[in-house]
Amino acid sequence: MNFKLKIWRQENPKTKGKLVDYEVKDISADTSFLEMLDQLNETLILRGENPVSFDSDCREGICGQCGLFINGRAHGPLDQTSTCQLHMRSFKDGETIYVEPFRSSAFPIKKDLRVDRQALDNIIASGGYISVSTGQAPEANQTRISSDEVESAFDAASCIGCGACVASCKNGSAALFTAAKISHLFQLPQGKIEHKKRTQNMVKAMDQLGFGACSNTGACEVECPQGISIRHIALMNKEYWK
Amino acid sequence: MYFSTDTATTPLAKIPEGDLKDKWSNFKTQARLVSPNNRKNYRILVIGTGLSGASAAASLAELGYQVTSFCFQDSPRRAHSVAAQGGVNAMKNYKNDGDSVFRMFYDTLKGGDFRSREANVYRLAECSASLIDQAVAQGVPFAREYSGYLSNRSFGGVQVSRTFYARGQTGQQLLLGAYQAMMRQVHLGKVTCYSRHEMLDLVTENGVAKGILVRNLDTGEISRHGAHAVVLATGGFGKIYYLSTLAMGCNGSAIWRAHKKGAWASCPSWTQIHPTCLPQSGNHQSKLTLMSESLRNDGRIWTPRVKNENRKPQDIPEEDRDYYLERRYPSFGNLAPRDIASRAAKERIDAGHGVGPLKNAVYLDFKDAIANQGKETIVKKYGNLFTMYEKITGINAYEQPMMISPAAHFSMGGLWVDYELSSSISGLYVIGEANFSDHGANRLGANSLLQACVDGYYILPQTLPHYLAQLSKSEKPDTNTAAFEESENQMRTQLRELCQINGSKTVDHFHRELGKILYDKCGLSRTEKGLTAAIEAIRSLRQEFYQDLKIPQNENGINEELEKAGRVADYLEIGELMCIDALSREESCGAHFREEYQTADGEAKRNDRDYAFISCWKSGDPSPVLIKEPLHFEFTKPTERSYK
Ligand SMILES: Cc1cc2nc3c(=O)[nH]c(=O)nc-3n(C[C@H](O)[C@H](O)[C@H](O)COP(=O)(O)OP(=O)(O)OC[C@H]3O[C@@H](n4cnc5c(N)ncnc54)[C@H](O)[C@@H]3O)c2cc1C
Ligand code: SF4
Ligand code: FES
Numbered sequence: 001m002n003f004k005l006k007i008w009r010q011e012n013p014k015t016k017g018k019l020v021d022y023e024v025k026d027i028s029a030d031t032s033f034l035e036m037l038d039q040l041n042e043t044l045i046l047r048g049e050n051p052v053s054f055d056s057d058c059r060e061g062i063c064g065q066c067g068l069f070i071n072g073r074a075h076g077p078l079d080q081t082s083t084c085q086l087h088m089r090s091f092k093d094g095e096t097i098y099v100e101p102f103r104s105s106a107f108p109i110k111k112d113l114r115v116d117r118q119a120l121d122n123i124i125a126s127g128g129y130i131s132v133s134t135g136q137a138p139e140a141n142q143t144r145i146s147s148d149e150v151e152s153a154f155d156a157a158s159c160i161g162c163g164a165c166v167a168s169c170k171n172g173s174a175a176l177f178t179a180a181k182i183s184h185l186f187q188l189p190q191g192k193i194e195h196k197k198r199t200q201n202m203v204k205a206m207d208q209l210g211f212g213a214c215s216n217t218g219a220c221e222v223e224c225p226q227g228i229s230i231r232h233i234a235l236m237n238k239e240y241w242k
Numbered sequence: 243m244y245f246s247t248d249t250a251t252t253p254l255a256k257i258p259e260g261d262l263k264d265k266w267s268n269f270k271t272q273a274r275l276v277s278p279n280n281r282k283n284y285r286i287l288v289i290g291t292g293l294s295g296a297s298a299a300a301s302l303a304e305l306g307y308q309v310t311s312f313c314f315q316d317s318p319r320r321a322h323s324v325a326a327q328g329g330v331n332a333m334k335n336y337k338n339d340g341d342s343v344f345r346m347f348y349d350t351l352k353g354g355d356f357r358s359r360e361a362n363v364y365r366l367a368e369c370s371a372s373l374i375d376q377a378v379a380q381g382v383p384f385a386r387e388y389s390g391y392l393s394n395r396s397f398g399g400v401q402v403s404r405t406f407y408a409r410g411q412t413g414q415q416l417l418l419g420a421y422q423a424m425m426r427q428v429h430l431g432k433v434t435c436y437s438r439h440e441m442l443d444l445v446t447e448n449g450v451a452k453g454i455l456v457r458n459l460d461t462g463e464i465s466r467h468g469a470h471a472v473v474l475a476t477g478g479f480g481k482i483y484y485l486s487t488l489a490m491g492c493n494g495s496a497i498w499r500a501h502k503k504g505a506w507a508s509c510p511s512w513t514q515i516h517p518t519c520l521p522q523s524g525n526h527q528s529k530l531t532l533m534s535e536s537l538r539n540d541g542r543i544w545t546p547r548v549k550n551e552n553r554k555p556q557d558i559p560e561e562d563r564d565y566y567l568e569r570r571y572p573s574f575g576n577l578a579p580r581d582i583a584s585r586a587a588k589e590r591i592d593a594g595h596g597v598g599p600l601k602n603a604v605y606l607d608f609k610d611a612i613a614n615q616g617k618e619t620i621v622k623k624y625g626n627l628f629t630m631y632e633k634i635t636g637i638n639a640y641e642q643p644m645m646i647s648p649a650a651h652f653s654m655g656g657l658w659v660d661y662e663l664s665s666s667i668s669g670l671y672v673i674g675e676a677n678f679s680d681h682g683a684n685r686l687g688a689n690s691l692l693q694a695c696v697d698g699y700y701i702l703p704q705t706l707p708h709y710l711a712q713l714s715k716s717e718k719p720d721t722n723t724a725a726f727e728e729s730e731n732q733m734r735t736q737l738r739e740l741c742q743i744n745g746s747k748t749v750d751h752f753h754r755e756l757g758k759i760l761y762d763k764c765g766l767s768r769t770e771k772g773l774t775a776a777i778e779a780i781r782s783l784r785q786e787f788y789q790d791l792k793i794p795q796n797e798n799g800i801n802e803e804l805e806k807a808g809r810v811a812d813y814l815e816i817g818e819l820m821c822i823d824a825l826s827r828e829e830s831c832g833a834h835f836r837e838e839y840q841t842a843d844g845e846a847k848r849n850d851r852d853y854a855f856i857s858c859w860k861s862g863d864p865s866p867v868l869i870k871e872p873l874h875f876e877f878t879k880p881t882e883r884s885y886k
Contacts, residue, residue: 012799031526038528042748045803050794053802055316057489059529061630062414063320085633110460111800118437121317125429129422130381134301134699137372137379141336144390154383154408157415161319185381 001027001088004096005040007052013108019098029089033076034059034066036088037099053112061085061225064160067167068113069100074164074223082162082225102167106174106210117163119209120177126205127198128181130191143189153187156180158226165220165228171212176220178206179236180228186239199239244777244822245859245866253506253858253871256660257361262877263343266365269661270704274711281306284710285469285719287454289441289496291318293413293420293691294674295475297698300423303432305703310467311424311433312456314440314491314805319421322477322489323694326413327534327627329397329405330377330691332370336392341402343367348878349400350689353579354654354682355832355848356880357509357856359873361661366680366689369696374406376699380419384408395539396577397687405688410534410626416691420698440805442733444472444500444670447725451669455729457737459805462798464733466726468719470710471669473702474500474657475694478675480513482813482820483650483765484757487519487532493809494816497657497676505665506858506869508658508678510816511824512833514685515766516651517583520634521603530649531634533606534627535687538576540611540620541644543567543583545604549594555605555643566590574885581684581833581846582885584648588766589844591647598645607643648766652690654681654833655823658858658871662705663697666858671706673697678856683832737797740807745790749806752787756780756810756817764821767835773825777818784814819859819866826868829853832883850880 002025010017024040031039034056041051056066066083070076076086091097099113107115157180165176182199185191191198207213214233221230258269276284284307288299291313299311313321335341346367351358374392378384384406385393397405408415427433436456442464443455453468479494480486501507518537519530544563551558566586568575578586587604590596597603612620617640621628628639637644657665657672659679665672674694681689763776787810793803830839830846831853839847855870 028524028526030523032528035526035528038750039526042750045748045792045794046746048794051803053800057315057320057491058322058325059490060325060531061633062411063315063322063324063489064317065315065320081633085630087634087636089636114800116460117316121319121425121435121437124319124422125425127429129426130379131426132376132379132423133304134297134376134423134703135372137375140334140375140378140384141391143378145386146390147386147388150383150386153381154415157381157383157418158409158411160414161317184383188381188383190379191381 001029001093003027003091003094006096006098008100009052009112010109012111017109027088029087031088032059032084033070033086033088034084053114055114056084059084062160064162067102067162067164069102069167071098074102074168075225079222080225080227082160102163104166104172105212106166106172107163119211120161120163120174122209123174123178123202123205124181127201130185131194145189149187153184156187156228156232157184159228160226162225164223164225166211168219168223169212170217170219171215173214174206174211175214175233175236176224176228176230178202179232182236182239183232186235195239199236203236203240243865245826245868246862247868248860251869253658253666253869254660255359255871256662257359258661262360262364265361266368273704273708276707276711278306282308284308285310286471286473286706287312287467287469288473288475289454290321290475290477290674290676291421291424292321292323292475292477292674293417293694294698295321295473296417296420296424297695298473298475298673298702299433300420300427301699301703302706303427309427309433310469311435312439312441313437314459316438318424318435318437319418321417322492323417323691324414325489326691327410327532328536329395329407329412329688330373330416330695331397331404331686331688332374332406332692333367333404334371334374336394337403339402341404345402346370346404350680350686351682351878352883353686354684355846355883356682356850356854356875357831357873358680358682360875360877362680365701366693366696369700370692373692373695373699377416377419380423382408382415382419395536397535400686407536410536410624413691416695420695441496442499443729444503445725445729446503446667447723449504449668451667452725453719453721455726455733460800462801464730466721466730468721470713470717470719471671471706473671473673474676475674475698476676478653479816480650480653482756482817483760484753485522485527485530486650487516487530490528493812495809495812497672498812498816500657500665500667500670502861503667504861505667505670506658506860507819508655508859509683509823509857510655510859511764511820512654512683513650514580514652514654514833515584515648517580517587517648518606518646519649521598521600521645521647523600531630532649532651533631533644533646535580537606537624537627540615540623541576541606541608542610543576543604543606545590545595545597551597555597555607564595571885578885579684580687585766585835587648603645603647605643606646608639609643612640650761650765652685654678654683654685658856662708663702664705664709669709671702673702683834737804737808740791740804740811741793741796743788743791743793745792747790747792749791749793749803749810752783752791753806753810753813755783756813759783760817760820764824767837768824769837770825773821776821780814780818780821787811787814822866823857823859826857827853846883854880
C-alpha cells in the first residue's frame with residue numbers, strides 16, 4: 001500500500017511547528033501504524049534528514065506511551081484501540097493521513113509528535129492511591145468483595161494513562177482520567193475510607209495543573225482506548241459536591 | 243580461548259545458617275538496623291520503576307530513607323511490568339489442593355532445573371503470600387469467585403492452582419499498585435522521580451558504588467547523582483534478540499555498564515523463549531506480542547500430522563491432528579513448562595509441520611473448551627486476549643484456532659547477587675529481572691512478577707539497611723570527585739563519537755542482524771560450532787557498527803537514534819558474552835539446550851557432576867573470566883526434570 005502523510009514537525013517546545021508532506025510506499029497491510037513510521041524514519045535517516053520524533057514503548061496497547069492524533073482523532077480511526085495497535089489495513093491505499101501530536105494546554109509539545117504528560121502523574125501523586133504501607137496489609141481473603149464490584153472497579157482501573165481523553169476534549173479536561181482513578185478506588189471497600197479526601201485533592205490538582213473544566217461533551221469516552229465510561233465522571237462530580 | 247577461568251575465587255553467597263525454613267527469619271533477626279531518625283540521612287538511587295523498582299522505592303521511602311528514582315519512559319507507570327498478562331504466583335493454598343511453601347519452593351527449583359540456590363528460592367515462596375495481601379490492600383482488583391473470595395488458576399509447570407490474576411492485565415494492575423504507592427511518597431517529598439532519564443554509567447570509588455550518571459532524554463543534559471547505595475531495577479534484556487515480547491526501550495545497558503565497572507554477570511545466555519507468542523509475519527515487524535500462557539489452561543496445542551498441510555484448521559479432522567504436547571508429556575500436557583513447550587514447537591516446525599503463511603507457527607485451539615464450558619465462560623476468562631489477537635491478526639479465535647510461535651521473552655540471567663541482593667560491588671544492589679537469582683535455568687510462569695515484588699517490597703528493605711548501618715557516619719554523597727569527572731568525560735566522548743561515525747546504516751539494521759544471529763545460534767538450541775560462529779559474527783558486526791553507523795543530529799536534545807545506538811552498542815557486547823556463556827556450559831539445563839547433550843528421546847541432559855554451579859562472569863581484558871559459585875543441595879535431591 002502507498003500513503004501520503006502530513007506530519008507535524010516542530011523542533012522544540014519554543015519553535016513554531018508545521019505540517020510537512022511525506023510519502024511511504026510498499027507498506028504491507030499487516031504493518032502497524034508505528035511500524036509504518038519506523039519505516040519512514042529509516043528512509044529519512046538514510047537520506048540525511050531528521051527522523052520524526054514520536055513516543056511508544058510496549059507496542060501492545062497497555063503502557064499508554066504511544067498516542068498520535070490521526071486524521072483528527074486521538075489514536076486514529078478505530079474505537080478502543082491505542083495508536084500502537086492500529087494497522088495499515090484500517091486505511092485506504094493511496095489515502096492522505098494527517099499525523100499530529102496530542103495537543104492540550106496541559107501537554108506542552110516537546111518535539112514533533114512527543115508531548116509532556118507529566119501533569120497526569122502529578123494528579124495521581126495528589127491522592128490517587130490507598131495509603132497502605134508495605135507490611136500493613138491484613139490477610140487478603142478477610143475482605144470479601146463480590147465479583148461484580150471487582151469487575152466494575154476494574155473497568156475504571158484499566159486506564160493506561162495515555163491522555164487521549166485530554167487531547168480529544170475541547171476544554172483540555174482530564175476529568176475522565178481523574179475520575180477513572182477515583183472510581184476504581186471508591187468502588188472497593190479498601191478504598192472507601194480515604195475517598196472524600198482523595199476526591200477533593202485530585203480534583204483540586206487537576207484544576208491547578210492547567211487542565212480545563214469538564215462540560216460533559218463525552219468526546220473523551222469515544223476516544224478512550226480502554227473504553228472507560230463517562231459515568232465515572234458523574235460519580236466523581238457527585239462525590240466532589242457531596 | 244574465548245574466556246579464562248578463575249578457580250581461586252569463591253563467590254560468597256551469604257546464605258544464613260539454619261534450617262531452610264528458618265534462614266530468612268534468622269537473617270532478619272540478626273540484621274543490623276538503622277534507627278528511624280537516622281534514615282533520612284541516607285540517599286538511595288533506584289534505577290527502574292517496574293514492579294521491583296517502584297515497590298523498592300515506595301517501601302524504602304516509607305521506612306524514611308531519601309529515594310531518587312529514574313526511568314526512561316515518560317512516566318514511571320509505563321515500565322514494562324505493565325505488560326505482564328497472565329498472573330502472579332503465591333502460596334495461599336486457598337484451593338486446599340495440597341499447596342505448601344515447600345511445594346512451591348520445590349516446583350520453582352525443579353522448574354529452574356536445579357540451577358538456583360535453595361535458600362533464595364525458598365524465601366521467594368515464603369514471602370509470596372504477603373504480596374497478595376499487600377496488593378489487595380492497595381486496590382489491585384484480582385479476580386474473585388462469586389462468593390467474593392479470591393480466585394486463582396494453574397500455570398505451566400505445576401499441578402496446583404496458585405496463580406492469582408487480574409483479567410489479562412495482572413502486571414498492569416500490580417504495577418499501578420506499586421506506582422501509586424511510590425507516587426504517594428513523591429507527594430510526601432520522600433521520593434524524587436526523574437522520568438525520561440537514562441542511566442549512562444555507574445560510578446565507583448575503591449570498588450564501592452557511589453552514584454550514577456544519567457542523561458535527560460528530552461534535553462540531552464547529563465547529570466551526576468551521588469548516593470549511599472545504588473539499586474538497579476532495570477528489567478530484562480530479551481530485546482537483544484530484536485524481535486521479542488519486550489518493549490522498544492528495554493535494554494541491558496544499566497547492568498552492562500555496571501558489569502564493566504566490576505559487577506559480575508551470571509548466566510547471561512539463559513533466556514526464556516516463550517511458547518505462546520504471535521508469529522512473525524514480515525520484515526517490517528518491530529516486536530512479537532505475547533499471548534498469555536494462561537491460554538494453555540484451556541487451549542490445546544497441535545500441528546497437522548502431515549507436512550505441508552493445506553486444509554484450513556477447522557477442516558482437519560481429529561485423527562489428522564497431532565496434539566504433540568499431550569502425546570509427549572501426558573501428565574502435564576499443554577501445561578508443560580515453557581522451555582519444553584517452546585522446544586517441542588520448534589521441533590514440529592523444523593520437521594515441516596508448521597502452519598501459517600510462513601509455516602512458522604503451531605495451533606492453539608479452543609474448540610473443545612468452548613464446547614465443554616460454553617463460549618461465555620471462555621469470553622470471561624480470556625476475552626481481552628481474544629480481542630487483542632483479532633486486533634493484531636484480523637482473525638476471530640472463537641471460530642478458528644490461534645496461531646502461536648516461540649519468541650524471546652525473559653532473561654533468567656543478569657547481574658550476580660548474593661542472598662542479600664547485593665552485587666559483587668559493595669553498595670550496588672540488583673533486583674527484579676535484572677538480577678540472576680531465583681529462576682535458575684528456566685523461570686516458571688507467574689514467578690517473575692512475584693520475584694520483582696518480593697525483591698522490592700520485602701527483601702531489599704531488610705537487606706539494604708543492613709549495609710547502610712555499617713557505613714561510617716561521616717559518609718556523605720559527593721559528586722565532585724575524580725571518579726565522577728572521569729565517568730562524565732568518558733560518557734560525553736562516547737556519545738559524541740557515536741554521532742560522528744556518519745556511516746550508511748541505521749541502528750535498527752545492526753540490531754536486527756544481531757537478533758538473527760542470536761535466535762539462530764544462541765536461542766532455543768545451541769551447539770559448539772554454532773556458538774563459535776556466532777561469536778565471530780558478532781565481533782565483525784560490532785566492528786562494522788563502529789565504522790558504518792549513521793545517526794542523524796547530535797547528542798544535544800531528543801535523539802532517539804542515539805538512545806538506541808547506546809543500547810545496541812552494549813547489546814553487541816552482551817551478545818558475545820551470552821555466546822561465550824552458552825559455549826562454556828557443556829550440558830543442557832532448562833532453557834539452555836546444547837544439542838550435544840541430550841537424552842535418547844531428545845530431552846535436556848543435565849550434568850550435575852561438572853556443572854552444578856552458577857557462572858559468574860567478571861569483565862576482563864582480553865577475555866572474560868569465569869568464576870564458579872557451586873550450588874549445594876542440602877534439602878532436596880536434584881532429579882531428572884521430567885514432565886512426562
Ligand atoms: C509481555 C510480557 C508478559 C509477561 N507476563 C508475565 C506474567 O504473566 N507473570 C509473571 O510473573 N511475569 C510475566 N512477565 C515477566 C515480568 O513482567 C517481568 O519479569 C517483570 O515485570 C520485570 O520487572 P522489573 O521491575 O524487573 O523490570 P521492568 O518492569 O522491565 O522495569 C524496568 C525499569 O527500568 C527502567 N530502565 C531500564 N533501563 C534503564 C536505564 N538504562 N536507565 C534508566 N532506567 C532504566 C525502565 O524505565 C523501567 O522503569 C512478562 C513479561 C513480558 C515481557
Ligand atoms: S481515561 Fe482512557 S483516554 Fe484517558 S488516559 Fe485513561 S485510557 Fe487514556
Ligand atoms: S506503545 Fe504502549 S500502549 Fe502503545
